[in-house]
Amino acid sequence: MNEHLLKAALAAAADGWAVIPLRPGDKRPALHGEASCPAIGxxxxxxxxxxxxxxxxxDRIRAAWSHSAFNVGVATGPSGLVVIDLDLPKTKNNSNADTPCGVTTFQALCERTDQPLPTTRTVRTASGGVHLYFTAPAGARLGNTAGKLAPLIDTRAWGGYVVGTGSITATGCYEVIDTAPVAVLPEWLLGLLQPQAPRKAGPLRLPAVSGSRAAQAALERECVVVSGAPDKQRNTTLNRCAFKVGRFVAWGDIPRHEVEEAFQAVGEARGLTAAECRTTIRSALDCSIRKARPRDAA
Structure with a gap:
């Protein structure tokens, strides 16, 4: 096993990819943290x-892998890579059996943007997902993303790593399923992944809505909360705020489509994709309406 994984690490390095050892049979780094740093080497x-x-x-790779059967981690940033991770839905008691997987949502993204499916080095993950390897364009320094392109699509670049080919976990192994050369990240994907320029704050403008005064006030208040959400909490905040307004929809105080339009507008203005907004809003409202207590018990 050591020999197999050592060869996998050396093969990655031969491609110019910087590697780190991962714990045997695991996806976590097998490196010390700052608290236990020996201050040597x-x-x-x-x-x-x-x-x-x-x-x-x-030589450093041989020395490291001589100690144990470490899995191989590919540090995407130092390797000049952008890896698109197409994941599977997390299932529990088959409750998400009909949820589209990352491959499906990526195909839909390509169709929606009128772009062909990219041909590049492709790896099947141990869980059955897919990693698409791309070379980062010259001058681009991208970070990691989670769901920015579409649901169940993450990306790894600077600040991230992926489990490399040949690695083995309890659920299976990582293996190449398309040996095509690693392509340069297409411009249309680069445009979607580049950080957006800071937006100038402006007055919040919501679509005209009907309904009770209480419902209108609640919708406006929660939209303001979404518009000011921190970058890493945008989707969570949208979900929470839409859920709060859902009870007014359940009570018939305000039409659902008006709530969806308002949150869609403010979510996209805050930097979420249209697909992210639609999925989050619908899920939050469905849950809220289902759980809403009668008005006199609320």
Whole structure:
């Protein structure tokens, strides 16, 4: 096993990809943290994080993998890679059996933007997902994203890593299913993944809505909350705020389509994709309406 994984690490390094050891049979790094840093070797001048310690040096790789059957982690940023992770829905008692997988949502994204499916190095993950490997365009420094392109589509670039080919976990192995050369990230995907320029704050403008005064006030108040949500909490905030307004829809105080239009507008203005907004709003309203207590018991 050590020999198999050592060869996998060396093969990745030969492609110019910086690697780190992952725990045997696991996806977590097998490297010390700052609290337990021995201050020797790479860290002699101060603790260095895993991304800084990723290497393509064959001698260092042989030395590391001689200690254990480490899985292979590919540090995407230092390797000049952008990897698109097409995941499977998390299922529990088959409750999400009909949820589209990442491959399906990526195909839909390509169709919606009138773009062909990219041909590039493709790896099947242990869980049955797919990793699409791309070379980062010159001058681009992208970070990781989660669901930015569409549901169940994440990306790994600077600040991230992926489990490399040949690695093995309890659910299976990572193997190449398309040996095509690693393509440069298409411009249309680069445009979707690049950080948006900071937006100038302006007055919140919502679609005209009907309904009771209480419902209108609640909708406006929750839309203001969404518009000011921190970047990493935009989707969570949208879900929470839409859920709060859902009871007014259940009581018949305001039409559902007006609530959806208002939250859709403010969600997209805050930087979420149209698909993210639609999915989150519908899910939150469905749940809220289903759980809403009668008005006199609320």
């Amino acid at each position: 790479d860290c002699a001048g101060g603790h260095r994080k895993w991304e800084q310690r990723a290497t393509t040096d064959p």
